[in-house]
Amino acid sequence: MQYVEKPPHIDPVRMRHITDEDLLAATGTATVEELRRHLSTRTGPRPVFDVARWAAGMSGTETAAQAVAAADELLGTEVDFLDKGRGRSRLYGFHYLRWMSPLVSAYALTGDPAYAKEWDRLFGQWYDSRDHVAGDWPGLDVVWYSLGVWSRSSLITQALAVFGEEPALSREGWLRMVKTVLGGARWAAEEHDEFRQGNWQFACASELLHVAAVFPEFDEASGWAEVAKARILDHLELDVRADGGHHERSPGYHSMCVEAVQRAAVIGEQYLGWDLAAHPRVRAMHDWYVALVTPAGWIPHLQDSGLYWPAAHLLRGHYLLGDPGYEALARRWLTPEQLRGELAWLPPRPDGAPAPAPAPAGEPDSSSRTLDTSRYAVFRTGWEPDSLHTVVNYGPFVGHELEPHSHHAALDFVLSGWGVPLAWEAGGPPSYDDPGYYDWFQATRGHNTVLLPGEEFAADRDATCDTFAALPHVDVFAGHHHGYPKRHDRRIVFVRESPSYWLVTDEIEDGPEAVWQVHGRSPWSERAGGHANVRGPGLYVLPAEPEAVTGVLHGSGPSRIPDPSTRTAEYGEIHTLGLRQRAGTFTVGLFPYAEDPPAVRLRGGEVSLDGVVDAFSGHQWTRCDTGGVLLAAACWGPSLVHDGIALVEARGLVAADVTYQGGFAAVVDTDRCTELRVHAPGVTRLALNGVRLRPGLTVTLPSSGRWRLEAAADE
Missing domain, CATH: 1.50.10.100 (Chondroitin AC/alginate lyase)
Known part of the structure; x- marks a missing residue:
C-alpha cells in the first residue's frame, strides 16, 4: 500500500495503549494521584495562549456569553465517532475534537462542573472508539496522522490545565487525556525525525x-x-x-x-x-x-x-x-x-515588559508590490476602507502530502473596493468532500481568466511575470503562461489616479475562440455595449471592441462573501459574465463604482471618463483633459512620448511617471547610471531626490534605481 506519511509505526504499548505503570515511570512519580496533583497545582509551565488567562480577561463580555452558549449546546449530545456519513475528509477533521473546545472555555469562565463532566463523557467515548474508526483515504489513519495528533494535543493540553483536579473529570478520563498527549508526542517524534x-x-x-x-x-x-x-x-x-x-x-x-x-x-x-x-x-x-x-x-x-x-x-x-x-x-x-x-x-x-499597549502606531507602507517567490502581484491605493485592491496570481501548481491545494488557473485576478469584492472567485470549498470541489472551486472556470473551450488547463503552466511597475499614476502587471497548448499573455494596467479603473489586455497565440470571464457579487445587466452589476459596489465591464464579442455567457456558483462588519464570510452566490471572442488580442475595461455605473467611452486604446481622456499605446499611458492639455503620463518601457515629444529620455529607462498638473514632478526607474532629460515647459531648475541642482533639464542619474525629480524654484 502507498502511505501518505510514514508506514504505520503506532506502537500498541508505547503509544496506543499506555499502561499506568509506563506513564508513572515516564514522569518519575509513584502514583496517579500524585501526578495529577502535581500537574494541577504547579505554578508552571502553562499552555501557550492559555484559555484560563483568556477567561480571566473576558469574563462578563458578549464573547464569553457566546462561548458558554456553545458549550451548553454540547451538553447531552449523542455522537457516533465511527460515522462515515460525515464525509471522507470531514471524518478526519471531526476526530481533531476541536468541536469540544467550548466545554473547556465554558469551564474556565464559570467553574461549572457540568462542562467537565460532559468533556469526560465525550472524551471517554472517543477514546473507546479510536481503535475502530476507519477512513476512506488510502494509507492514512484517521487518528494517528500529523494533523490529528497536532490538533488533539493542543486542545487536551489546555483541558488538562483548566480542569485540573476537578472531581467531575474522572480519574480514568484524566489518565486517558495524559496518555493521549504522551502517546501522540512519542508518535510525532518518530514520524518527524527528518x-x-x-x-x-x-x-x-x-x-x-x-x-x-x-x-x-x-x-x-x-x-x-x-x-x-x-x-x-x-x-x-x-x-x-x-x-x-x-x-x-x-x-x-x-x-x-x-x-x-x-x-x-x-x-x-x-x-x-x-x-x-x-x-x-x-x-x-x-x-x-x-x-x-x-x-x-x-x-x-x-x-x-x-x-x-x-x-x-x-x-x-x-x-x-x-x-x-x-x-x-x-x-x-x-x-x-x-x-x-x-x-x-x-x-x-x-x-517583565508589557504586552502591546494602546499607543498610536503608524500603518505600513501601502505601495503596490510583488511577492516574487510566492508569485502574487498586489496593487493597492491605500488603507482607507474605500481604497481599491488587486491581487494577480502568476504562480505554479504546488504539490501536497495528500492532494494539491493549487487551483487550475494563472494570470487570474481578484479585485475589491469599498470593503467588498468587485471581481471575485470560487475560492476554497466548504469541505474537500464537496461535489463541486474539482469542477468549480479548483477549476479554471471558477476564476477571472480566459477559458479556451475544449482545452484542459495543464498543471505545469510555467506562469511568469514579464513586467511589473508600481508608479504614482498607474500600476502595471504583464505576464504569460503555457497552461494551454497556445501561449496566453495578459497585461493589467491599473489607473490609480481618480478616476480609477483597470484595463486588461489578453493575447492568445493563433487567436482561437476564447471566453473572457469575470465573476461579480450580483447579476450582470447589459449596458451601453458592456455589462454592469445590478447592485453596487460593482463593476462596469466594457470591451474595447464590442463587435468582436460573438456571444455572452452567464452562470453562477457558490463562494464565500466577506462581511467586514462581522469579520465573517458565509457562502453566497457569485455571478459569471463570459464574453466569447474570436480575436487573438482583446482588451476589456473594468470600471468600479460604489452606487451607479459611470458614463464611459472605451474605443481601441482610448478611455473617456469623468472629464479626462486616457490613451494607451504599447507600453505607455497618457491623461489629458477634454481640451487636450496633458495632465500626466507614464511608461513601463524604454520611452515616454506624447504628440511626438519625448517627455523622458534616458538610456536604460525601465519605467517613468510624469505629472504636469499643479507643477512638474517625475519618478524614473533606470537600470544603469545614465544621463536623463525631461520635458518640463516653464521649468528651469530641478531637484533630484530632494537635492536642488544647477539650472537645466538634463541631469545625471548616478546609478540604477528609482529617482524622483521635481521643479525647483530659482533663487
Whole structure:
C-alpha cells in the first residue's frame, strides 16, 4: 500500500495503549494521584495562549456569553465517532475534537462542573472508539496522522490545565487525556525525525515543542524538543519562501503555519531560552499578510483557502516582533472587545515588559508590490476602507502530502473596493468532500481568466511575470503562461489616479475562440455595449471592441462573501459574465463604482471618463483633459512620448511617471547610471531626490534605481 506519511509505526504499548505503570515511570512519580496533583497545582509551565488567562480577561463580555452558549449546546449530545456519513475528509477533521473546545472555555469562565463532566463523557467515548474508526483515504489513519495528533494535543493540553483536579473529570478520563498527549508526542517524534515539506509536519512539530515545554516531567521531553526545533528551522528554511509565504501559496494554510511559528516562538521565549522570533523568515511570514490583505482586513481566498482575517495574527506578530505597523492594522480592524480578547491570550513577557499597549502606531507602507517567490502581484491605493485592491496570481501548481491545494488557473485576478469584492472567485470549498470541489472551486472556470473551450488547463503552466511597475499614476502587471497548448499573455494596467479603473489586455497565440470571464457579487445587466452589476459596489465591464464579442455567457456558483462588519464570510452566490471572442488580442475595461455605473467611452486604446481622456499605446499611458492639455503620463518601457515629444529620455529607462498638473514632478526607474532629460515647459531648475541642482533639464542619474525629480524654484 502507498502511505501518505510514514508506514504505520503506532506502537500498541508505547503509544496506543499506555499502561499506568509506563506513564508513572515516564514522569518519575509513584502514583496517579500524585501526578495529577502535581500537574494541577504547579505554578508552571502553562499552555501557550492559555484559555484560563483568556477567561480571566473576558469574563462578563458578549464573547464569553457566546462561548458558554456553545458549550451548553454540547451538553447531552449523542455522537457516533465511527460515522462515515460525515464525509471522507470531514471524518478526519471531526476526530481533531476541536468541536469540544467550548466545554473547556465554558469551564474556565464559570467553574461549572457540568462542562467537565460532559468533556469526560465525550472524551471517554472517543477514546473507546479510536481503535475502530476507519477512513476512506488510502494509507492514512484517521487518528494517528500529523494533523490529528497536532490538533488533539493542543486542545487536551489546555483541558488538562483548566480542569485540573476537578472531581467531575474522572480519574480514568484524566489518565486517558495524559496518555493521549504522551502517546501522540512519542508518535510525532518518530514520524518527524527528518524533514518533509508541507503544512502537516510544520504544525505537528510546533505542537511537539509545546508538549515538551509544558510537560518537562516526561523523561523524553528534551529529545522531543530537539526534534521539534530542528523541524521548525527546516521548514523556515525550505518550506517558507523568501518573501514569507508558505510553500503552498494558500493564505489559509499559510496562516496555519504562522500560528505554528507563533506558538513555537512564544514557547521558546517563555520556557526554552530560544529566540525563534529573531529568525528573518518569522517577520517575513507576517509581512506576507501585510502585502496581501485588503483595506477591509481580509485576505482573498486564493487557492484552497478560506477567506482569512489576519488582524489577530498581526497583533501577535507585534507582541513577538514589536512592529508598530502590525499593531496599527490590528487596531484598525478589531473591535475593542475583540482586541481585549486577543490581548487576553498573550502571556506576560518573560523580561517583565508589557504586552502591546494602546499607543498610536503608524500603518505600513501601502505601495503596490510583488511577492516574487510566492508569485502574487498586489496593487493597492491605500488603507482607507474605500481604497481599491488587486491581487494577480502568476504562480505554479504546488504539490501536497495528500492532494494539491493549487487551483487550475494563472494570470487570474481578484479585485475589491469599498470593503467588498468587485471581481471575485470560487475560492476554497466548504469541505474537500464537496461535489463541486474539482469542477468549480479548483477549476479554471471558477476564476477571472480566459477559458479556451475544449482545452484542459495543464498543471505545469510555467506562469511568469514579464513586467511589473508600481508608479504614482498607474500600476502595471504583464505576464504569460503555457497552461494551454497556445501561449496566453495578459497585461493589467491599473489607473490609480481618480478616476480609477483597470484595463486588461489578453493575447492568445493563433487567436482561437476564447471566453473572457469575470465573476461579480450580483447579476450582470447589459449596458451601453458592456455589462454592469445590478447592485453596487460593482463593476462596469466594457470591451474595447464590442463587435468582436460573438456571444455572452452567464452562470453562477457558490463562494464565500466577506462581511467586514462581522469579520465573517458565509457562502453566497457569485455571478459569471463570459464574453466569447474570436480575436487573438482583446482588451476589456473594468470600471468600479460604489452606487451607479459611470458614463464611459472605451474605443481601441482610448478611455473617456469623468472629464479626462486616457490613451494607451504599447507600453505607455497618457491623461489629458477634454481640451487636450496633458495632465500626466507614464511608461513601463524604454520611452515616454506624447504628440511626438519625448517627455523622458534616458538610456536604460525601465519605467517613468510624469505629472504636469499643479507643477512638474517625475519618478524614473533606470537600470544603469545614465544621463536623463525631461520635458518640463516653464521649468528651469530641478531637484533630484530632494537635492536642488544647477539650472537645466538634463541631469545625471548616478546609478540604477528609482529617482524622483521635481521643479525647483530659482533663487
